[in-house]
Amino acid sequence: MRTLTHVVAGQPCTINFPERHADLIAFETFLARGDKVIAVDTETTGLDVYTPRHRLRLVQFGTSTEAWVLRADLFAPAIMRALRQPRSLLVHNAAYDLLVLNRHLGVTIEEIGPRTFDTRILAHLLDPRTESEGGIGLGLKPLSAVYVDPEAPDTQNGLTAVFRGLGLTKATGWAGIPIDHETYVRYAGLDVIYAHRLFGEIGPMVRDIGLDHLSKFEHHLQTLLAILQRRGMRLDVPYVQRLKGELITEAEQFAAVAARYGVANVNSTAQVAEALLAMGEQLHEHTPSGAPKVDKNVLLPLADLTLQWERIESRTPNPLADAVVRSKRAQKWAESYAQAFLDLKDADDRLHPFIGGLQARTARMSVSRPPLQQLPSGDWTIRRAFIADPGQAIIAADYQAVEMRVLAALSGDETMIKAIADGVDLHSFTAERVFGPDFTKQHRKIAKAVGFGKVYGGGAATITRQTGADLESVKSALAAYDATFPGIKRYSRRLMNRAEYGRKEVVTPSGRHLPLDRDRLYAATNYVVQSTSRDLLAQAIVDLFDAGLGEHLLLPVHDELIAQAPRDEAAEVIREIGRVMESNFYGVRIASDPEVYGPSWGHGYGASA
DNA sequence: TTTCGCAGCCAC
DNA sequence: AAACGTGGCTGCGAAA
Numbered sequence: 001m002r003t004l005t006h007v008v009a010g011q012p013c014t015i016n017f018p019e020r021h022a023d024l025i026a027f028e029t030f031l032a033r034g035d036k037v038i039a040v041d042t043e044t045t046g047l048d049v050y051t052p053r054h055r056l057r058l059v060q061f062g063t064s065t066e067a068w069v070l071r072a073d074l075f076a077p078a079i080m081r082a083l084r085q086p087r088s089l090l091v092h093n094a095a096y097d098l099l100v101l102n103r104h105l106g107v108t109i110e111e112i113g114p115r116t117f118d119t120r121i122l123a124h125l126l127d128p129r130t131e132s133e134g135g136i137g138l139g140l141k142p143l144s145a146v147y148v149d150p151e152a153p154d155t156q157n158g159l160t161a162v163f164r165g166l167g168l169t170k171a172t173g174w175a176g177i178p179i180d181h182e183t184y185v186r187y188a189g190l191d192v193i194y195a196h197r198l199f200g201e202i203g204p205m206v207r208d209i210g211l212d213h214l215s216k217f218e219h220h221l222q223t224l225l226a227i228l229q230r231r232g233m234r235l236d237v238p239y240v241q242r243l244k245g246e247l248i249t250e251a252e253q254f255a256a257v258a259a260r261y262g263v264a265n266v267n268s269t270a271q272v273a274e275a276l277l278a279m280g281e282q283l284h285e286h287t288p289s290g291a292p293k294v295d296k297n298v299l300l301p302l303a304d305l306t307l308q309w310e311r312i313e314s315r316t317p318n319p320l321a322d323a324v325v326r327s328k329r330a331q332k333w334a335e336s337y338a339q340a341f342l343d344l345k346d347a348d349d350r351l352h353p354f355i356g357g358l359q360a361r362t363a364r365m366s367v368s369r370p371p372l373q374q375l376p377s378g379d380w381t382i383r384r385a386f387i388a389d390p391g392q393a394i395i396a397a398d399y400q401a402v403e404m405r406v407l408a409a410l411s412g413d414e415t416m417i418k419a420i421a422d423g424v425d426l427h428s429f430t431a432e433r434v435f436g437p438d439f440t441k442q443h444r445k446i447a448k449a450v451g452f453g454k455v456y457g458g459g460a461a462t463i464t465r466q467t468g469a470d471l472e473s474v475k476s477a478l479a480a481y482d483a484t485f486p487g488i489k490r491y492s493r494r495l496m497n498r499a500e501y502g503r504k505e506v507v508t509p510s511g512r513h514l515p516l517d518r519d520r521l522y523a524a525t526n527y528v529v530q531s532t533s534r535d536l537l538a539q540a541i542v543d544l545f546d547a548g549l550g551e552h553l554l555l556p557v558h559d560e561l562i563a564q565a566p567r568d569e570a571a572e573v574i575r576e577i578g579r580v581m582e583s584n585f586y587g588v589r590i591a592s593d594p595e596v597y598g599p600s601w602g603h604g605y606g607a608s609a
Numbered sequence: 610t611t612t613c614g615c616a617g618c619c620a621c
Numbered sequence: 622a623a624a625c626g627t628g629g630c631t632g633c634g635a636a637a
Contacts, residue, residue: 359627366629529626
């Protein structure tokens with residue numbers, strides 16, 4: 001047994017590192033003490049839990065003064081027994097550890113999820129802001145520094161310094177550092193001690209502000225999302241390999257065209273800008289640092305293309321601009337999607353994207369490694385890579401204009417609530433009220449942009465840029481919109497006034513406190529709408545599991561759920577899922593649109609083979 | 610050599 | 622008076 005000592009917040013703590021089986025007797029004694037709550041953490045070789053190369057190295061247990069760091073290669077049975085004892089577990093960012101323990105030790109999410117407390121969830125409820133947003137942050141280190149001990153070492157960054165001394169990098173260090181390296185063991189042990197103390201500090205705070213109920217909900221949701229992640233989605237590997245090859249060829253062909261105009265690297269914005277200027281093009285827009293902007297909003301018009309890639313016929317296309325946008329798109333799709341899919345798949349050709357259930361400031365969920373919430377939707381080719389399990393079909397149900405409906409409900413605007421109840425197209429309705437009965441397609445487009453502008457907090461200038469309409473008609477459309485839906489303007493003003501003179505935050509119907517930046521109080525409306533829309537989807541996921549439909553779910557995508565079901569039941573299952581998703585929110589119907597896609601996700605976007 | 614901020618692009 | 626919100630990820634090019 002190796003024993004390390006460390007002072008945490010002025011108190012001496014011990015970190016025990018058993019080296020042989022005889023050392024476990026003391027560990028059993030520690031467990032037999034019967035602490036109600038024990039902190040747990042894992043150290044692994046990397047973040048990609050389901051790739052064949054992923055390994056579990058250490059599992060740590062601890063209280064506020066004592067940690068046990070156990071090697072998974074030597075002591076797996078003891079670790080499993082400890083995890084299965086009937087007591088509460090305390091984990092910082094349990095979304096990750098639940099999956100690790102399930103995959104490597106077979107201790108399932110269902111076994112330990114329901115009795116796990118996650119300090120990251122508690123911290124997010126207290127303040128969801130990251131460090132860069134002016135908050136404490138959601139990592140164990142910044143939270144410990146604030147709530148436990150200002151001297152808390154940064155165990156993650158501290159180790160990267162150690163990695164360098166060993167000739168390792170950030171990428172190779174977690175797998176390569178010797179498993180008994182003193183700093184590695186020490187920091188592994190400190191993490192559970194800090195997590196335990198952090199829980200002791202912020203657990204009561206969450207209770208005091210009346211968020212116990214929301215906390216319970218978020219813990220339950222996280223467990224369900226972990227089950228979705230464990231399930232994963234099936235990848236059509238031959239299709240992805242073929243697609244990747246085609247995309248790379250396309251990227252190379254257009255890169256060769258760009259090279260003829262002096263651009264050796266299409267991803268170098270500096271090279272592209274210089275070459276375009278040399279060709280006599282004007283570049284009026286600039287980036288925050290002052291460089292000429294050459295993004296696709298600039299390049300597509302130079303190539304005589306709309307933002308939807310249709311020919312405008314208003315000028316001679318600039319061949320360089322055309323080649324650059326085409327090469328970059330093909331390369332982005334090849335790398336960010338096709339290649340990422342192949343890198344992250346498990347041994348059974350399934351992808352298990354990480355679902356962050358409580359991610360954004362607004363609690364919106366995120367999906368990463370790979371980013372399945374942001375696959376191209378204007379074209380089916382990338383989504384076609386995901387296929388249903390044998391005998392099943394991909395199905396999906398999305399909320400219809402959920403953010404507009406939430407805004408209508410929260411603001412209580414009678415005109416909009418009635419329009420929704422009557423089932424009319426909201427943007428056409430707005431266009432008619434703003435521009436009269438003879439409104440055009442362009443008028444509807446402006447009305448739609450104004451509606452989104454209200455949700456996002458966008459102003460006349462932004463809407464002008466988006467729609468190409470002139471500033472004056474956009475301004476009058478905004479004024480007419482306010483006159484048509486006075487409740488929405490009133491509601492936004494109320495949120496801002498409260499923040500102006502009271503706490504710089506907005507509180508959602510679920511009781512979530514969302515901090516506002518003092519120079520961006522106008523974001524209040526967006527925050528409460530976005531957050532509430534997320535809460536509705538989260539509630540739907542919980543309800544679907546309660547209704548026995550959880551086994552069908554595959555992925556949440558902000559306002560929709562992707563699922564699968566046996567082919568001959570698919571239509572019925574998705575209708576049922578859609579029904580469970582629907583609700584009445586302050587008198588406004590939150591409606592869903594169920595759809596059977598077919599053999600792949602891409603079949604919902606026009607794929608046929 | 611590795612890390613990191615910027616620019617850009619994908620989604621809702 | 623006006624104010625475009627939330628994420629993930631890749632490549633470049635300079636800093637460390």
